[in-house]
Amino acid sequence: MNEVNWPFTGRGTLRINRAEGVYLYSDSGQAILDAAGGAIVANIGHGRERVVARVAAATRDYTYVVPPWVTPSRAALVDALEAHWLPPELTRIHVTSGGSEAVESGVKLALQYHAALGAGERCLIIAREPSYHGTTLATAALSGHPARKRGLEGALQRYPVTAAPYPLRCPLGRDHPxxxxxxxxxxxxxxxxxxxxxxAALLAEPITGSSGGAIVPPDDYWPRVRAICDDYGILLILDEVMTGFGRTGRNFGYQHWDITPDILVAGKGLAGGYAPLGGVFATDAVASTIEDAGLNVMFHTFGAHPAACAAAAEVLTILQEENLVERARIMGDELQQRLLDAFRDHPHVADVRGRGLLQAIEIVRDRDSLEPYEESANITSRVVGAGLKKGVFFYGGGTGSVRDIVCMGPPFIIESAHIDTMVGVLREAVDQVCQ
Ligand SMILES: Cc1ncc(COP(=O)(O)O)c(C=O)c1O
Known part of the structure; x- marks a missing residue:
């Protein structure tokens, strides 16, 4: 008999027995600074008792209730979202159990919206490259992420693809006006x-997450794109699974520009890792059109799970009370400055970029020509591995064709001393791998 294998493929993963604040603790006793916030999830840090207590109470008091019914935790989440987070245009809330499900729900809403208007032939979604939107067949198909589609290509529906801004490698020239x-x-x-x-819609991340490595578009991009969507009658679906709920120093990443999406999708930071949860927020025009046509917006069994909603309601309260979105902005500026100081003249680092506490570096073989290392050199995983040995967990990014990206997305409670450690270890790890 074979031994049971964990994870499903691969071996040799770490065992973490405890996590608190910005640290993970392995069973060998090593304290690991969580510069990745897990998978850029743990926005308020690990182990907050307030959240634990609220989740426990929800589980005890009303363990499972079908998604459309109201529980105190669902009501609290809706109240928090309405009072402090959602813009006035986004009045409809659909809650899923993760990011991929949320993106897919957002895409379905766009399709149903057009079908309700009698335009069922509008069934294409414009995707961008690079991007990542999830791991279901539909969201993988819509992701500009070749590495995560390998072995699935034949089964994935093909969608029209447009280039996402990539200032470092813009064909007009780097940072061209x-x-x-x-x-x-x-x-x-x-x-x-x-x-x-x-x-039917454009699906896009306002600030490209780990696939491109925290790519911030030029300031005139989003207003232009919003205008194009309006001109052609297509909906704008913004995927803020990684950037939502404060990560970039604003409630949502799109708020760095003067636009509003028709459908907004969030995940990770919504419950900060205390529960699996995703959110889809839409305008009344989208939702009421679907509703009036009598179309069914189907939910998942575990959508809006009561304990997950309790976790999110408390996480959002903590973000609010402790002013953590502003802290993400301030500490993000500090992190970016320290990264620039450390890598400005580095022969193998072409770019330091990001917004708030979503930051990344792009490693290249040649800084002038921007020639990358071969994919087989596995630079990202070697840098992440070297960082881990030195006690810091970074988040590997890239898509295969876009590569050698190392991302950072620490909890917003990070202190200056942690930033010093992160940047120092990253510099040592890059030097070690790119000798
Ligand atoms: C921008 C973006 N969209 C969607 C997803 C998919 O979310 P999940 O892994 O929770 O299904 C991710 C996950 O990394 C993401 O970063």
């Missing part, structure tokens, strides 16, 4: 080629 217009025009061309009458 016209790149906002360039990437918006690329979207228009993709739309025209697909036939706008066939397109």
């Amino acid at each position: 016209d790149m906002g217009a360039y990437y918006a025009d690329a979207l228009r061309t993709t739309l025209e080629t697909a036939g706008p009458e066939n397109v």
